[in-house]
Amino acid sequence: MNPLKPLRAKVEDVKTEAEGVKTYTLSTEFPFVAEPGQFNMVGYPGVGEAPISLSAIMRDGSFKHTIKSVGRVTDFLKDFKKGDELFFRGPYGRGWPVKKAEKKDVLIIAGGVGLAPLRPVIHLILNSRGSFGDVSLICGARNEKNVLFMDEFDGWAEKIAVYLTVDEAVQPDRWKYYVGLVTDLIDRVKIKPERAIAFVCGPEIMMRFICRGLIMHGMSQSSLYVSLERRMKCGIAQCGHCQHSGLFVCKDGPVFSYKEVRGLPDGVL
Ligand SMILES: Cc1cc2nc3c(=O)[nH]c(=O)nc-3n(C[C@H](O)[C@H](O)[C@H](O)COP(=O)(O)OP(=O)(O)OC[C@H]3O[C@@H](n4cnc5c(N)ncnc54)[C@H](O)[C@@H]3O)c2cc1C
Incomplete structure (x- = not known):
């Protein structure tokens, strides 16, 4: 099969998550299988x-993408409705090392749309809760209008510790969670560095301060994982758009250990 040939997917459902962000439930003619943290190249001819x-990544073979409109492709997709067809290639890339997290305490730390690639990890952990130690989700957004999956947090909080914060609350009297930076919340979690693993996704500057904070708590660079964003074209390590310092973000990542990518010339980690 030609790995660059786009496949059709039918839009089964569209849900507005936050300002400018929608989740699309998609189905294909074949069951779609992927690992948490992998990505598709999504678009339209x-x-x-x-x-x-x-x-x-659903058990029935369907899957979801949560997309923030920021430019040409994502703005085009924002008007798609139930019944429309879009195109995708994938799944591509190396995802979160969930197997490595078994029996460990897991810190899931997300900023903004960075929660989207981590949601399949949360689902997987909730489905086999006994296989993991203490699990904490620390999630931040600019304000309450930017929090993704708000209606799922209470359900998640029944099985894992959930810390939710906004930089600034638009309606402070109605906001029942924290106000402040995600980095401030790290101190609230009891971290046992020798048995902890962290999955971090968000703006690169946030990931930098989170990783530095976790290292201050005694965690090693190799137990911290981040998901990198770089401009991509082919998605299969052929074109070199996302390549730097010998790494292809599309194929070797997007998930890397902090140790692998710390100090890369074009990054801020
Ligand atoms: C592995 C990976 C997974 C991603 N997952 C998601 C996701 O789940 N949901 C989501 O909403 N977005 C995700 N993104 C970001 C998304 O790919 C970009 O927002 C998208 O490519 C923008 O395309 P566009 O044509 O709409 O915008 P463009 O018109 O191409 O660009 C709009 C603006 O975004 C900037 N930009 C475009 N692409 C990137 C990029 N890859 N990195 C940094 N800046 C960029 C441009 O410089 C420009 O300022 C992911 C990116 C990567 C690399």
């Missing part, structure tokens, strides 16, 4: 493609 992570 004549418009273009964008790398988008899986925000859910």
Whole structure:
């Protein structure tokens, strides 16, 4: 099969998550299988493609993408409705090392749309809760209008510790969670560094401060994982758009250990 040939997917459902962010439930003629943290190149002929992570991988073979409109492709996709068809290639890339997290305490730390690639990890952990130690989700957004999957947090909080914060609350009297930076919340979690693993996704500057904070708590660079965003074209390590310092973000990543990518010339980690 030609790995660059786009496949059709039918839009089964569209849900508005936050300002400018929608989740699309997609189905294909074959069951779609992927790992948490992998991505598809999603798009439409004549418009273009964008790398988008899986925000859910369903048991029935369908899958979800949560997309923020920021430009050409993502703006085009924002008007798609139930019954429309879009195109994708994938799944591509190396996802979160969930197997490595078994029996460990897991810290899942997300900023903004960075929660989307981590949601399949949360689903997987909730489905086999006994296989993991203490699990904490620390999640931040600019304000309450930017929090993704708000209606799922209470359900998640029944099985894992959930810390939710906004930089600034638009309606402080109605906001029942924290106000402040995600980095401030790390101190609230009891971290046992020798048995902890962290999965971090968000703006690169946030990931930098989170990783530095976790290292201050005694965690090793190799137990911290981040998901990198770089401009991509082919998604299969052929074109070199996302390549730097010998690494292809599309194929060797997008998930890397902090140790692998710390100090890369074009990054801020
Ligand atoms: C592996 C991976 C997974 C991703 N997962 C998601 C996801 O789940 N949901 C989501 O909403 N977005 C995700 N993104 C980001 C998404 O790919 C970009 O927002 C998208 O490519 C923008 O395309 P566009 O044509 O709409 O915008 P463009 O018109 O191409 O660009 C709009 C603006 O975004 C910037 N930009 C475009 N692509 C990137 C990029 N890859 N990195 C940094 N800046 C960029 C441009 O410089 C420009 O300022 C992911 C990116 C990667 C690499």
